Amino acid sequence: MPPQIANSIPALDLRAQYASIREEIQAAIQAVLDSQIFILGPQVQALEQELAAYCGTQYAIGVASGTDALLLALHACGVRAGHEVIVPAFTYIATADVVSLLGATPVFADIEPATFTLDPSKLEPLLTRRTRAIIPVHLYGQTADMDPLLEFARHHGLQVVEDAAQAIGATYRGKRAGSIGELGCLSFYPTKNLGGYGDGGMIVSNSPELHDRLRSLRSHGETRKYVSAEQGWNSRLDEIQAAVLRVKLRHLNDWNSSRRRHASEYTRGLGKISGVVPPKVAEWGEHVFHQYTVRVPRRDEVQRALANEGVPSTVYYPVPLHLQGIYRSLGYKSGSLPEAERASAECLSLPIYPEMSGDQITRVVEAVEHAVGA
Numbered sequence: 001m002p003p004q005i006a007n008s009i010p011a012l013d014l015r016a017q018y019a020s021i022r023e024e025i026q027a028a029i030q031a032v033l034d035s036q037i038f039i040l041g042p043q044v045q046a047l048e049q050e051l052a053a054y055c056g057t058q059y060a061i062g063v064a065s066g067t068d069a070l071l072l073a074l075h076a077c078g079v080r081a082g083h084e085v086i087v088p089a090f091t092y093i094a095t096a097d098v099v100s101l102l103g104a105t106p107v108f109a110d111i112e113p114a115t116f117t118l119d120p121s122k123l124e125p126l127l128t129r130r131t132r133a134i135i136p137v138h139l140y141g142q143t144a145d146m147d148p149l150l151e152f153a154r155h156h157g158l159q160v161v162e163d164a165a166q167a168i169g170a171t172y173r174g175k176r177a178g179s180i181g182e183l184g185c186l187s188f189y190p191t192k193n194l195g196g197y198g199d200g201g202m203i204v205s206n207s208p209e210l211h212d213r214l215r216s217l218r219s220h221g222e223t224r225k226y227v228s229a230e231q232g233w234n235s236r237l238d239e240i241q242a243a244v245l246r247v248k249l250r251h252l253n254d255w256n257s258s259r260r261r262h263a264s265e266y267t268r269g270l271g272k273i274s275g276v277v278p279p280k281v282a283e284w285g286e287h288v289f290h291q292y293t294v295r296v297p298r299r300d301e302v303q304r305a306l307a308n309e310g311v312p313s314t315v316y317y318p319v320p321l322h323l324q325g326i327y328r329s330l331g332y333k334s335g336s337l338p339e340a341e342r343a344s345a346e347c348l349s350l351p352i353y354p355e356m357s358g359d360q361i362t363r364v365v366e367a368v369e370h371a372v373g374a
């Protein structure tokens, strides 16, 4: 084995986390097995209450994934065929997918270069009579600038559905991600800051009406057993996931603090390297560093050089949504959303997870220094 591989640093190490909570997790799963209740039972109910409390909302509803959370949230907000929904061009495809799946059209907005999040000053020209909602994405673990966005939405009668899949625990002026718009969508995909051992998602809100709607939408539109008031989905959270997530939720604040500590350490080292732009922490809140994403010149070369030193890195996301093949028919051209395109060309996410050691951070910083200097 070549030395650089022997010393390689994982991009994410779920095994280290599992090792630290193994007994708690096994007891929680065993309790579900003993109960033989598997779908929407007491574990899901308890997790819904605990997550609502964590996010500072009155309600939470468990669903099958973060993507489903967005889909059901938009539907509950009245998004239908023919409507338009404003979405940042620089995010994971799921944010826009769900809009198209409902027969509506995503309208792509450019981002603020410093935070990689939706730029509220770019919204006005995108507005039409068909615009129904905006989905700010709290990318990499930092919230979008919500106040101007909410003001714009209120002024034009639009709903705000937060894509908080990457930002559980992050804050905006004291409020937790997901609790700021009409509805907040969380993902428990295994690699997220609160990751399950399978798929899962949650929608948090303060609206009893939307909450009731969502409860029915996740289960075939049922208002009570075998009585459906409208079409819905099968999008349910299972008891094993909920039990795992309840254990992990107890550790989330510690894990997010570790991520923040690692990020400061990274920024202290990388800030000295000419050409490397470390991520900005906006003054409006706490970043939970789902990703630690820098901008570098000659990104692909830097990524290859890092790989040669045993340091994995990832490009989230190499193609902005307005230039994806599936949206060709919408007619966007290269150059139409310049900041999203520049971010796609320059962004590079370095390894970050709570269990990383200070030595590993130092090694990544040194490898970046070599790679950028080479």
Ligand SMILES: *Cc1c(COP(=O)(O)O)cnc(C)c1O
Pocket (backbone or CB within 6 Å): 065, 066, 067, 068, 091, 092, 094, 095, 137, 163, 165, 166, 187, 188, 189, 199, 200, 201
């Ligand atoms: C992960 C993610 C989703 C989708 O969540 P799933 O649970 O994988 O369906 C949506 N939006 C963003 C920004 C994400 O990172």
